[in-house]
Amino acid sequence: MKLPSLRDVATEARLLLIGIPVFLWTMIPIYHMFLFAISPKEDAFSGKLWPDHPTLHNFTIVFKQQHYFLRDFYAQFWNSLVIAAAVGVLTLVIATAAAFSISRLRVPGGRIVMNLALFTYFIPAAFLAVPMYRTMGNYGLLNNHWSLILAMVTIASPYAIWVLKQASDKLPVELDEAAVMDGATTLQIFRMVYVPLMMPSLVAIGTYAVLLAWNEYLYAFLLLSNDREITLPVALGNFLAADDSPWELLMTTGFIYALPPAAIYYAFRRYMVGGLTAGAVKS
């Protein structure tokens, strides 16, 4: 067996000197949240790094809705779920159609629409939130789930169209030409050639839109206010309204709320990294 040289040891030590702080920096806020979720109130508030009596009691309280702040937990969870799913589906439909139209059918004016969409993508969402709030009021959609769904579709579509257009520009033109030769109509090309070939990008974009909607706080908090209509993140924010907030329950609910997106992210990581980050910044 070859003994590691002094130089190897020094390199490894230097790597650890970076790796350990990175690990701590990343994990501390998440660990702190987890710690609260499994701690009884007294332990959580006494600054212990590990509770004397770890317990799942907080989860029981959340799941049985046994607290004033949690009385609509299931309704709010369901709202988050429905809105995220609707945003995912609508974004996919709208963006796929638009990308097909711009990239494959070369619709007149497609380039302008693409640039307008990109422009929207770069306007900070918090800036658009102000006029969007008033607009939804004018449309009579405030406090209605459609307001949040449509707002999130508006925000998700530009990037979705851009990524899908980039991906579909890479498909060879010959495919469409061959299909036309075989007598395929435009819709048939869309359904039977385009969508199957675009599957990996579609998965990435669907995931992107679902996560964006599930995680959204600002728009949800502006557009929805009724306790039974709000989504989970807004409910979490509402915990702060009281001085004696049950932080251990807030962290438990937050932990439950953070699990689905984390799971989805890791499940689709391959698609996300390939489809999104590569497209996010074209070098």
Added chain:
Amino acid sequence: MAITLSGDQALPGPPLSSRLTPAQVWGIVLLAPYLLVFLAFVVYPVCYGLWLARAPSNYVALYNDPIFARAAVNTLIFLVIGINIKMVIALFLSGFFAVQRPWIKWLSVIFILPWAVPSIPTILSVRFMFNPEWGVINHLIFSFTGDDGPNWLNDPTVALTMAIGVHIWKSLPFWTLILITGRLAIPHDLFEAAEVDGASWWQKFRYITWPSMQTLYITCTLLSMIWTLGDFNSVYLLTGGGPADLTHVLATLGIRYLRLDQLSLAMASIVCAMPFVLPLVYFMMKRLSR
């Protein structure tokens, strides 16, 4: 069919049906849903908002509002200092994560967590860690020194720094990931040749890594600046703009005016940011639509 017709009308010139191929007609039909969304939820709100912000008196009111000036300065600090620190760290870490070790591969999976989980619960978690009475940080300070820790979020400088820290915590993984892809795209034989020539790590960085990643790095920095302008959560959920409205940034200030029912002021504050935003947006669009 109604959609087709409205699409046709948007185009100039007489009898279009004769000029358009069926594929182009379908193109318009398929593009119509996005155009509708764009008109109803981007064009209309933006025009309406600009119309609300048209009166010069709004800008006088903003000019006289010390909170606005403070928010503008805070935003500038957030962007110029916060983003540059973040991007330098991301550049550094991209080199770290490019090292081939099994444990570094595992660490990179964990490192993504802040990006993968929603920001609300984690920001609130940080907020409670720094709670002066019950937070774990002040408990630790007390047990080590016997003194009460500071009231962290009550000091505007500390609070703003922490908001920047939270922002970095959340978005560092994303930018590191992008820079890793950039770094891995550099041909490996360049480094091997440099190794043979006895180049130091600084020389390798200076003459190989940086020249190849420069454009990507600058694009990332600018893009991050644009997006950070819209970072509402890091400030709002951590400090709520406080103490005494001293830690607002433009993103939270607009919402604050909105909550105070001063919509035209909210829009005016956003209009004031446009001279900075639009050149950045223009530059990014030039780069991305090439």
